[in-house]
Amino acid sequence: MIFEVNSIEETKAIGYNLGKALNSGDIICLTGDLGTGKTHITKGIAEGLEINEPITSPTFTIVNEYHSGRLTLFHFDVYRVNDPDEIYAIGFDDYIFSDGVSIIEWANYIEEILPKDYIHIFIEKDLSKGENYRKITINTYGEKYDYVKNINLA
Template identity: 50%
Template sequence: MKEIEKERKNIEITIKSEEDSAKLGRKIGEKAEPGSVLALIGDLGTGKTTLTKYIAAGMGVSEVITSPTFNIVKEYRSGRIPLYHFDVYRIEDPEEMYEIGYEEYFYGDGLCVVEWADMIEELLPGDAAVIKMEYSDTEGERIYRCIF
């Protein structure tokens, strides 16, 4: 029996306010499924951690979400499924991900949100959702190019 490949959607979203980020993040969090990976790619200040905070809210996570820059990964287990929040900015070699057992997270029981995911692109599952975050030409706006 031939496996049917899931059709992916490309969506471009203009984020004009933090409320727009909140709506998108909560919606992603409400729909998050175990074993999913969301790759966030963008420069400093484009909203990666802010979006993650709202994804966590949509999942029912009660803990305060902070960037795991120095820990690489933080686990939040108070939501309907676990949230594994990665920040791989300080990774110098993708091989370092093996040391923290990234595969157990990526293919486990929760949602993995990976900030700076372009730094470990070769390790991401082929079906990972991707949001590329960019500054807009309009002051205060961001463009999110999404592949779901």
């Protein structure tokens, strides 16, 4: 699925619609350059999960946990992870194989340790089309996520 958006609100709306449909144990991997909107789409997902806490990027802590929604959200930022052992040391498997929803920003940095089934969201910007233009590509891996193809995300 490919979406073209022209505002932060539209980016968050895609996340919100996805968040409303997510299930226990779902894993979302986010990739894209700095400033493309990975945290904005995460904020939308959190709203869809009915989380009423401010969402911030866990750049220096690796993972933030949010327990106030219909499902717990584990929000990872692995931008500063230099070795997969670092993420294993915080109990990565315990998080992603739990009943919560896991969102992993910069998932491409730990590709070799990702499970085989996940939702991948790739966000690109094209400044020639405007400062807020983003192309959001969503792919699913594993039959578990076939349901995502039937969600109206726009």
